[in-house]
Amino acid sequence: DTAVSQTPKYLVTQMGNDKSIKCEQNLGHDTMYWYKQDSKKFLKIMFSYNNKELIINETVPNRFSPKSPDKAHLNLHINSLELGDSAVYFCASSQDRRTGGFSYGYTFGSGTRLTVV
């Protein structure tokens, strides 16, 4: 059973298109994240949801919109794709409740490689 699964694994699309990446976790975790890994392998947080509530919203263009229908799912929708959006996007989850949850590591998905042409 895959703990954190992302679809699609690869996404090639033209500039200006709108696309979505889906993420699901079956670990029962209460917090989910989106991270962007650029061509230099730097990893930057984009969004975090805790029990469907937006907790972290870093400086990300508003073309990026996360949606969390329930605590097991966190999707990322991107409007008007640009060349600079090409990257690998990772979904992750963790158990972040106050009772020691912050001591748990993250479980990452295998990533979605987005290429904008």
Add this chain to the structure above:
Amino acid sequence: AQSVAQPEDQVNVAEGNPLTVKCTYSVSGNPYLFWYVQYPNRGLQFLLKYITGDNLVKGSYGFEAEFNKSQTSFHLKKPSALVSDSALYFCAVRVVINTNAGKSTFGDGTTLTVKP
């Protein structure tokens, strides 16, 4: 704001030799510190963590890390490197945002290459 520095982009060691991947951090309050490993075309995998207690923590695949509060460091170590340890390693620090959420900041990563 918290930050993490991994001063070396690349670490090269010979198989069987000890390895060290360096990490320093800056955070208000007590840090939660983590190491992750990323193999090519894969997501990050949790290796080990320091939360409290013994400064030397042990993790997966024979890795360990030493927490040094005075030097604000959390270096990753392994007594005897394997070729299969070659990967990208990330140090991360986590802070509490509120009672229900924390935020992790990752270093820029260090590529470890172990040569036979």
